[in-house]
Amino acid sequence: MKKRIGLLYGGKSAEHEVSLSTAMAVIQALDFEKYEVHPIFITLDGEWLTGPQLTSPAENVEQLKFDSNHAPNNIKQFIATHNELSFDIVFPLLHGTNGEDGTVQGLLEVLNIPYVGNGVLASSAGMDKVVMKQLFEVAGLAQTPYTHFIRSEWQSQQEAILEACEKLQAPLFVKPANLGSSVGISRATNREELVAAIELALRYDRKIIVEQGVVGREIEIAVLGNDHPKTSVVGEIKPLTAFYDYDSKYKDNSTELIIPAQVSQHALAQIEEMALRAFKILDLSGLVRADFFVTADDEVLINEVNTLPGFTPVSMYPMLWQKTGLSYTDLIDELIRLAMERYDEKQKLQYNRG
Ligand SMILES: Nc1ncnc2c1ncn2[C@@H]1O[C@H](COP(=O)(O)OP(=O)(O)O)[C@@H](O)[C@H]1O
Ligand SMILES: [Mg+2]
Incomplete structure (x- = not known):
C-alpha cells in the first residue's frame, strides 16, 4: 500500500521562498508509485492551505501556492484533513521560525503523526543560536567567543553591552538569535557599524548574539x-x-x-x-x-x-x-x-x- 505523505512547505518565515524551492525538488524526487502525495502550503500570513492530492510532480512553483478561495484555509482544516485521510507521515520542509523551530513539530506530536526530522527539543534548541552555543559549551565543543542580550537590555544598558561586544576581536558578527539563511546578520568593524548591525538584527528578533569573527x-x-x-x-x-x-x-x-x-x-x-x-x-x-x-x-x-x-x-x-x-x-x-x-x-x- 502507498504511504500517505503530507508535505508541509512555505511558512510564516523569512525563509518562505527557500522552502518552496525545496518542496518543488522533493516532489520531483518522490516516487509516486510508493507515496500518495498531499501538499500543504503555509502562506506568509501563516494560513495552512491543504491542496488536492498530487498525482504527478508539480510543473512549477505557482502550482504549489494555492489560493485560499479554493482551499480550506486554516490549521483546523489540516486537522480535519488528517482525520479524514490519516497521514502516514508528514515531511516538514520548512526553514526558520514557525517550522524549523519546534512549533510545527509540537503540533505533529500532539496529533500523533509521524514526521521527518528533528523533534521538538532538538528543533527549538538548534534554532536559538544562544541556547545552541551554550549546549556546545557543555559538550566541550570549541567555538568562537560570543556575547548575547535581549532588546530590553539593549534599551537600558547600551553602553555596557557595547563594551562587552568590544572585548571580542573585530570583525564582529551580529545575528538575530532565532533565524537562518543569514537574514539580519551583519559584520561590524567599528562602533558605528556595530550599533547599526544590532539595530538591524533587533528588527528580526528580541535576542541578539554577537560573535568574534573567525x-x-x-x-x-x-x-x-x-x-x-x-x-x-x-x-x-x-x-x-x-x-x-x-x-x-x-x-x-x-x-x-x-x-x-x-x-x-x-x-x-x-x-x-x-x-x-x-x-x-x-x-x-x-x-x-x-x-x-x-x-x-x-x-x-x-x-x-x-x-x-x-x-x-x-x-x-x-x-x-x-x-x-x-x-x-x-x-x-x-x-x-x-x-x-x-x-x-x-x-x-x-x-x-x-
Ligand atoms: N563568527 C563568525 N566569523 C566569521 N564568519 C561568520 C561568523 N559567523 C557567521 N559568519 C558568516 O556568516 C554566515 C552566516 O552565519 P550563520 O551563523 O551560519 O547563520 P545562518 O543560520 O543564517 O546560516 C556564515 O556562513 C559565515 O560566512
Ligand atoms: Mg549558517
Missing part, C-alpha cells in the same frame, strides 16, 4: 540517523562575497561548493567527532548539517547546526550524501524510514505507572 574556511558535514548516526564526506563553501549572506546562498550563485573538501586528516577526524557530539547534546534525530570553521592553524571551531538544512538537490546536505553514495531519492526514503523508526519506538513507551 578567519577560516567554512567546512560542513551531514549527519543522518537516530541512535546510531552516520557522517558524510565534508564539503567547503566558498562565498565570493565578504561572507555567506542570503543573496550568495540563494540568489546569485556566487557561492562555490567543493565536495569533498580538502582538509587534513586531523581536521576531518575532529569535524566528524564534533558533529556527532553536537548531535548527541542537542538530542537530534533524522538529519542535521553541522557547520565548522577550520583556521589556517588547522583549528576546528563549530559554528552551528541546521536541523532542517537546505534540501534542494544542489544544496549542501543532499550533495554531501550524494558524494558519500546516497542519492537524493534514497536519502528521502531513508529520512522517512528513520522517522517511522523514531515514531515506533515512542509508541512503546509506557504512560501509566502500572
Whole structure:
C-alpha cells in the first residue's frame, strides 16, 4: 500500500521562498508509485492551505501556492484533513521560525503523526543560536567567543553591552538569535557599524548574539540517523562575497561548493567527532548539517547546526550524501524510514505507572 505523505512547505518565515524551492525538488524526487502525495502550503500570513492530492510532480512553483478561495484555509482544516485521510507521515520542509523551530513539530506530536526530522527539543534548541552555543559549551565543543542580550537590555544598558561586544576581536558578527539563511546578520568593524548591525538584527528578533569573527574556511558535514548516526564526506563553501549572506546562498550563485573538501586528516577526524557530539547534546534525530570553521592553524571551531538544512538537490546536505553514495531519492526514503523508526519506538513507551 502507498504511504500517505503530507508535505508541509512555505511558512510564516523569512525563509518562505527557500522552502518552496525545496518542496518543488522533493516532489520531483518522490516516487509516486510508493507515496500518495498531499501538499500543504503555509502562506506568509501563516494560513495552512491543504491542496488536492498530487498525482504527478508539480510543473512549477505557482502550482504549489494555492489560493485560499479554493482551499480550506486554516490549521483546523489540516486537522480535519488528517482525520479524514490519516497521514502516514508528514515531511516538514520548512526553514526558520514557525517550522524549523519546534512549533510545527509540537503540533505533529500532539496529533500523533509521524514526521521527518528533528523533534521538538532538538528543533527549538538548534534554532536559538544562544541556547545552541551554550549546549556546545557543555559538550566541550570549541567555538568562537560570543556575547548575547535581549532588546530590553539593549534599551537600558547600551553602553555596557557595547563594551562587552568590544572585548571580542573585530570583525564582529551580529545575528538575530532565532533565524537562518543569514537574514539580519551583519559584520561590524567599528562602533558605528556595530550599533547599526544590532539595530538591524533587533528588527528580526528580541535576542541578539554577537560573535568574534573567525578567519577560516567554512567546512560542513551531514549527519543522518537516530541512535546510531552516520557522517558524510565534508564539503567547503566558498562565498565570493565578504561572507555567506542570503543573496550568495540563494540568489546569485556566487557561492562555490567543493565536495569533498580538502582538509587534513586531523581536521576531518575532529569535524566528524564534533558533529556527532553536537548531535548527541542537542538530542537530534533524522538529519542535521553541522557547520565548522577550520583556521589556517588547522583549528576546528563549530559554528552551528541546521536541523532542517537546505534540501534542494544542489544544496549542501543532499550533495554531501550524494558524494558519500546516497542519492537524493534514497536519502528521502531513508529520512522517512528513520522517522517511522523514531515514531515506533515512542509508541512503546509506557504512560501509566502500572
Ligand atoms: N563568527 C563568525 N566569523 C566569521 N564568519 C561568520 C561568523 N559567523 C557567521 N559568519 C558568516 O556568516 C554566515 C552566516 O552565519 P550563520 O551563523 O551560519 O547563520 P545562518 O543560520 O543564517 O546560516 C556564515 O556562513 C559565515 O560566512
Ligand atoms: Mg549558517
